[in-house]
Amino acid sequence: MDFEPIPGLAEARKKYDDFFREEMKKAPPGWEGGPEDLATHEGHAFQRYVARELGKRGWVCLAWPKKYGGLEKSHFEQLAFNEARAYWKAPGVDQFGAGMIGPTLLAVGSEEQKERFLPPIARGEIWWAQLWSEPNAGSDLAAAQTFAQREGDDYIVNGQKCWTSGAHHADWGFAVVRTSREQTRSRALSYLLIDLRSQGITINPLATMSSHRTQEAYFNEIFLDNVRVPVVNRVGEENDGWRMIRATMNFERSGLSAYGAMRRELLELIEFCRETKWQGEPLLNKPLVRDRLAQLAIDIEAGMASARHVLWGQYKLFLGEESPRDQATRSSSLKYYRSELSQRFAYTGCQIFGLYSQLKRESRWAPLYGKFEKEYQSCLGNNIASGTTEIQKNIIAWEGLGLPRI
Ligand SMILES: Cc1cc2nc3c(=O)[nH]c(=O)nc-3n(C[C@H](O)[C@H](O)[C@H](O)COP(=O)(O)OP(=O)(O)OC[C@H]3O[C@@H](n4cnc5c(N)ncnc54)[C@H](O)[C@@H]3O)c2cc1C
Known part of the structure; x- marks a missing residue:
């Protein structure tokens, strides 16, 4: 598959690249674009600023219909944009708004919901959160207990959600x-x-081992105490939510742009190894280091090719030329591969940095702003977020291989 001959794609890629190169000069110091950066007020303010700049240009949701704030660009141009944004570690696109609820509403929302919610997402104005997991409902989401009692034109909602990024x-x-x-x-x-x-919503921070201070906590728990929600805010029919949930899940798991970020991070690691000497020689001359870096490059390129394959599948699904089962299998395989690769990357970085890898970003001795100290602790979450590895394997077994459900 070669995307370059698509007319105008190379120019578009350059345009996005130039934009992010300039805008990222305004990022807060030490910006890595990870959850800890986005969690702080300063980081979120920068995120909103970039979003509005993207929104003015119609770039937040490039492929959406113009009617809802998009530019009706091809999914390939969307990929070029995603890759450029990931490479520059740029914020500004809400993974929950533009990435999940937006596409879900486009597919299954009412016309009123589309007109009300999609344009502000495309303008980068409103930000969304995913209120799915509960203390006793994660992989088994069907066990969710938060209850919405119908009362006239409203629901009265009571319950607790957790891990809400x-x-x-x-x-x-x-x-x-x-x-x-x-x-x-x-x-x-x-x-x-x-x-x-x-009224009735309480949001509390949940610190994790990778967010050392609560102001860096990206996770939250949410308590809903007699919260009044208009019935018109229900997507789909009452008690038919599972269909919508499945639609959102497939958008959530495609995660195509992560490899652009990994490419950039590999270049930074290579630069570090070029500049840093050990026993009188640059680290880059050490056979073991070279071997590890080359292996990462191979893995990232393989992931990038698979991500494009998933994109191609989404396009064919749209044309009715591919089955949703095949697409679910590919998305789950790629999600699994990506989370494993992020861990191999973090562990390799730590091995190369040696004991310095344990220094936090506040230390002036921390290589690459303490990147791998953070990554080492947060990368395990990649195997859990968006459905655990075991659940991805179940999907591949059921949907892809036709094995019996247990
Ligand atoms: C970084 C991160 C971000 C997150 N963001 C959000 C968010 O924004 N919104 C939100 O709602 N949730 C979010 N979550 C929560 C996430 O969706 C859940 O943690 C996940 O679905 C797993 O649920 P659980 O933690 O309850 O674990 P459990 O479901 O209790 O699983 C425990 C273990 O049992 C295994 N297991 C469970 N069922 C099966 C099965 N049928 N077959 C085989 N093995 C099984 C699991 O793989 C896991 O190893 C986030 C989680 C992380 C780590």
């Missing part, structure tokens, strides 16, 4: 809630859009 800065949330006491499990779930400024 970025919710402390978000404006809206898309939530999985239970709407029937008679039906069981997934047959009783509905999908609600909730204004996070509503």
Whole structure:
């Protein structure tokens, strides 16, 4: 597959590259673009600034219909944009808004919901959070207990959500809630859009081992206490939420742009090894270091090719030439590969830095702003977020290989 001959694509890629090169000069010091950067007020303010700049140009949702704020560009141009943004570690595109609820509404939302929610996402104005997981419902999302009781034209919602990334800065949330006491499990779930400024919502930070201070906490727990949500904010029919959830999940797992970021990080690691001497010689001359760096380059290129294959599959799915089963298998395989590779990358970085890899970004001796100290601790989460590795393997076994469900 060769994307370059697509007319105008090389020029578009250069345009995005030039834009991000300039804008990223305004990033807060030590910016890595990870959750800890985005969690702080300064980081989030920069994120909103870049989003508005992208929104003015119509670049947040390039492939969306013009009617909803997009530019109707091809998915390949969208990929070129994603890769450029990832390479420059640039914020500005809400993975939950533009990446999940937006495409879900485009596919299954009412016309009123599309007109109300899609343009502000495309303008980079409102930010979303994913209110799915609960203390006793993660992989088994059908066990969610947050209950929405119908009362006239509203639902009254009560319950608790957890691990909600970025919710402390978000404006809206898309939530999985239970709407029937008679039906069981997934047959009783509905999908609600909730204004996070509503009365009765409490958002608390959840610190993890990689967010050392609560102001760096990207995770939150959310308590919903008699929160009033209009019925018009329900996506799809009552008790038919599972279909919407599955639609969102496939968008969530495609994650095509991560390899652009890894390419950049590999170049930074190579530069570090060029400049740093050990026993009188640059690290880059050490056979073991060269071997590890070359292996990472191979893995990243393989991931990039697979990501493009997934994109091609999404395009064919859109044309009706590919089955959703094949697409689900590819997305799950790629999600698994990406999370494993992010760990190999972090461990390789730590091995090369040696004991210096344990220094936090605040230390002037920390190589690359303490990048691998953070990565080492946060990369394990990649195997859990967006569905754990075991769940991805179950999907591949059921959907791809036709093995029995257990
Ligand atoms: C970085 C990160 C960001 C996140 N962001 C969000 C967010 O924004 N919004 C949100 O709602 N949630 C979020 N989550 C939560 C995430 O979706 C859940 O952690 C995940 O679905 C797993 O659920 P759990 O933690 O309850 O683990 P469990 O489901 O309890 O799983 C525990 C272990 O059992 C295994 N297991 C469970 N069921 C099966 C099975 N059927 N077959 C084989 N093995 C199984 C799992 O693989 C895992 O190893 C985030 C998590 C992380 C790490």
